[in-house]
Amino acid sequence: MTLLSSDHADTPSARGYRMPAEWAPHEATWLSWPHNRDSWPGVFPGVEPAMVAFVRALAECEPVYINVRDAEHERHVSGLLAGAVPRERLRFYRFPTNDAWARDHGAIFVTRPTEHEPRLAVDFDYNAWGGKYPPFDLDREVGRLMAEALGVPRYARPNVVLEGGSIDVDGAGALLTTEQCLLNPNRNPTLERADVERLLRECFGVGEILWLGEGIEGDDTDGHIDDLTRFVAPDTVVTVVEANRADPNHGPLAANRRRLDTLTVRGRPLTVVELPMPEPQYLDEQRLPASYANFYVANGAVLVPTFGCPADDTACGILRDCFPGRRVVPIDCRVIIAGLGALHCLTQQVPAVPAAAS
Numbered sequence: 001m002t003l004l005s006s007d008h009a010d011t012p013s014a015r016g017y018r019m020p021a022e023w024a025p026h027e028a029t030w031l032s033w034p035h036n037r038d039s040w041p042g043v044f045p046g047v048e049p050a051m052v053a054f055v056r057a058l059a060e061c062e063p064v065y066i067n068v069r070d071a072e073h074e075r076h077v078s079g080l081l082a083g084a085v086p087r088e089r090l091r092f093y094r095f096p097t098n099d100a101w102a103r104d105h106g107a108i109f110v111t112r113p114t115e116h117e118p119r120l121a122v123d124f125d126y127n128a129w130g131g132k133y134p135p136f137d138l139d140r141e142v143g144r145l146m147a148e149a150l151g152v153p154r155y156a157r158p159n160v161v162l163e164g165g166s167i168d169v170d171g172a173g174a175l176l177t178t179e180q181c182l183l184n185p186n187r188n189p190t191l192e193r194a195d196v197e198r199l200l201r202e203c204f205g206v207g208e209i210l211w212l213g214e215g216i217e218g219d220d221t222d223g224h225i226d227d228l229t230r231f232v233a234p235d236t237v238v239t240v241v242e243a244n245r246a247d248p249n250h251g252p253l254a255a256n257r258r259r260l261d262t263l264t265v266r267g268r269p270l271t272v273v274e275l276p277m278p279e280p281q282y283l284d285e286q287r288l289p290a291s292y293a294n295f296y297v298a299n300g301a302v303l304v305p306t307f308g309c310p311a312d313d314t315a316c317g318i319l320r321d322c323f324p325g326r327r328v329v330p331i332d333c334r335v336i337i338a339g340l341g342a343l344h345c346l347t348q349q350v351p352a353v354p355a356a357a358s
Helices: 044-059 071-081 139-150 193-204 250-260 311-322
Strands: 026-032 064-067 090-093 108-111 119-125 154-161 174-178 208-212 229-233 236-241 271-276 296-298 301-306 327-332 347-351
Touching: 026 296, 044 064, 044 071, 044 301, 044 327, 071 090, 090 139, 108 193, 108 347, 119 139, 139 154, 154 193, 174 193, 174 229, 193 208, 208 250, 229 311, 236 250, 236 311, 250 271, 271 311, 301 311, 311 327
Parallel strands: 026 064, 064 090, 119 154, 174 208, 236 271, 301 327
Antiparallel strands: 026 347, 108 119, 229 236, 296 301
């Protein structure tokens, strides 16, 4: 396996790589199976049945790669999925993890239309969202293991912390992120905004960086973009808004909404589609970061987190309009969100090899 240096002249962008949009074709989706009961205090027994329902829907769209702790854990997870998911749609990897959030601890894949090394794994450091949840030593190794398993070259930035949930791309040169997360001193205290922007351009092959402000209540990731605003087409985003002015989310989301009206992509204003927020979700007294923006775009379908409230149908209808030709599949996330993440947080797409490189 090739390991690219972190020299500025040898970046993924310099080598012609870019991060495809999530709606581009996938080879598979990668998950890390939940096992850390501390992440779902008091409700873990409901997590695995919810995951089975999620993987069943996901496997109808594409193969699913699953990280498990060891051989015993693989037997356990395989048994849970038996009868629900065809075995040929699953591939298990004995890559032990501290937690389940593959979007953030996994490699991020970029592609280029060449016959030689058409895919590359970008592998950042990981510190559990600013050191909040030690230990995270196993999670730090997962990106490297994923690259090795696929036999793709790896671009390692071991001294830079960046989680996959903090960015979203349109596949055509634009990237969305937030100031609250990427400028947070608990990630990279020595990096200024210009440094972060250079890093994003070098790693993901983008030209335009679109910054939003703060995230939602209960979000322990410090404002990940995948709970706020997502590209649904190269010039179009969906963004969550909170109509209830008494809700703590109203102000920050309204500020992000206003900022979107000032942003352009390739010289044109963004088209902005509003998504509602679900009713507030709680675990005991803790506000949970429930958001319909945490959907996942799979091959032929959009999997949407739902929370047992009237806005579920509204959100699914809006996303159905945004993705014509794809099925919209609601996934009940009322238990999963108790771990402070949902569908997008659990997944990492493995892009298909670009057609020109096949």
